[in-house]
Amino acid sequence: MGNMKKTQEMLMNSIFDVFEKMFFVFLEPCDEEMKYDMITSIEFAGSVKGDIRAYLSTGIANFMVENMLGLGANEITDKTREDCAKEALNMIAGSFVNKLDASSVFDLSIPSYEKKSGRFGMASPGKLNLVFDSDGLFLGISMNMVDGGK
Amino acid sequence: MSFNVLIVDDSSAMRAVIKKVIGLSGFKMDSCLEAGNGREAMELLSEQWVDVIISDINMPEVNGLEFLELLRENETLKEIPVIMITTEASEQRMQGAFDRGAKGFIKKPFLPEEIKRVLYEVIGVGSDGQYEEDTRDADEFDF
Numbered sequence: 001m002g003n004m005k006k007t008q009e010m011l012m013n014s015i016f017d018v019f020e021k022m023f024f025v026f027l028e029p030c031d032e033e034m035k036y037d038m039i040t041s042i043e044f045a046g047s048v049k050g051d052i053r054a055y056l057s058t059g060i061a062n063f064m065v066e067n068m069l070g071l072g073a074n075e076i077t078d079k080t081r082e083d084c085a086k087e088a089l090n091m092i093a094g095s096f097v098n099k100l101d102a103s104s105v106f107d108l109s110i111p112s113y114e115k116k117s118g119r120f121g122m123a124s125p126g127k128l129n130l131v132f133d134s135d136g137l138f139l140g141i142s143m144n145m146v147d148g149g150k
Numbered sequence: 151m152s153f154n155v156l157i158v159d160d161s162s163a164m165r166a167v168i169k170k171v172i173g174l175s176g177f178k179m180d181s182c183l184e185a186g187n188g189r190e191a192m193e194l195l196s197e198q199w200v201d202v203i204i205s206d207i208n209m210p211e212v213n214g215l216e217f218l219e220l221l222r223e224n225e226t227l228k229e230i231p232v233i234m235i236t237t238e239a240s241e242q243r244m245q246g247a248f249d250r251g252a253k254g255f256i257k258k259p260f261l262p263e264e265i266k267r268v269l270y271e272v273i274g275v276g277s278d279g280q281y282e283e284d285t286r287d288a289d290e291f292d293f
Contacts, residue, residue, distance in 0.1 A: 094237020
């Protein structure tokens with residue numbers, strides 16, 4: 001239980017760090033279920049292995065693009081949203097595994113992306129699910145981890 | 151004095167951010183080339199010289215470490231300073247990059263000041279964006 005809490009804290013700090021530094025988005029944890037419009041996924045393998053998924057609403061993806069790239073609303077395309085979403089997850093995963101075990105080398109997969117809508121919430125057995133809110137824009141993160149990686 | 155820069159990253163968003171940050175830092179760029187992986191970068195370098203390379207590690211086809219090895223095998227290109235900018239920055243990974251000839255390392259996520267600092271250090275540019283002349287006497291070098 002203690003380890004899970006520590007792992008959650010490391011993941012949350014990685015998420016906050018990435019979103020604040022690269023996207024100027026300040027997130028607050030929340031307990032609500034959220035609607036998403038796209039999913040990005042990444043796998044990691046090192047002393048432990050697992051995967052992280054990010055569930056983003058179009059609203060938060062647009063805000064990320066505007067802030068990161070300085071684009072106006074009418075300049076944002078599906079491609080720029082996809083790119084930002086994948087890069088965000090890439091950085092979160094990299095930061096997280098470094099916090100998890102700085103002495104181990106981790107391999108990160110190239111992030112995948114899927115334009116898909118649905119609802120994401122907190123309860124999911126065996127997975128760490130987190131939802132964040134930034135002034136009504138939502139981000140969901142789920143992580144699945146197993147010991148004894150490569 | 152202005153410089154030619156090559157940014158190598160499979161994320162076009164990240165390439166755009168790095169380019170923007172370099173520009174805003176006052177670093178004088180003559181040109182800024184972009185490549186999505188090490189293979190594309192080598193193709194660009196076969197046609198145009200650059201003064202500094204900023205490269206990600208985790209890329210498809212030819213990754214950043216493989217790219218460093220390709221550069222090192224080339225008598226001319228191995229002289230170009232390379233700064234690695236990457237997410238997964240374990241000590242072993244960093245050492246692996248330095249062992250292959252990288253001159254600087256920046257962890258993502260980064261603040262704009264970090265890119266500026268490392269870029270200026272690696273290429274020997276002062277805070278005013280001008281090239282710093284090496285003023286050491288000849289007898290300070292161990293030939």
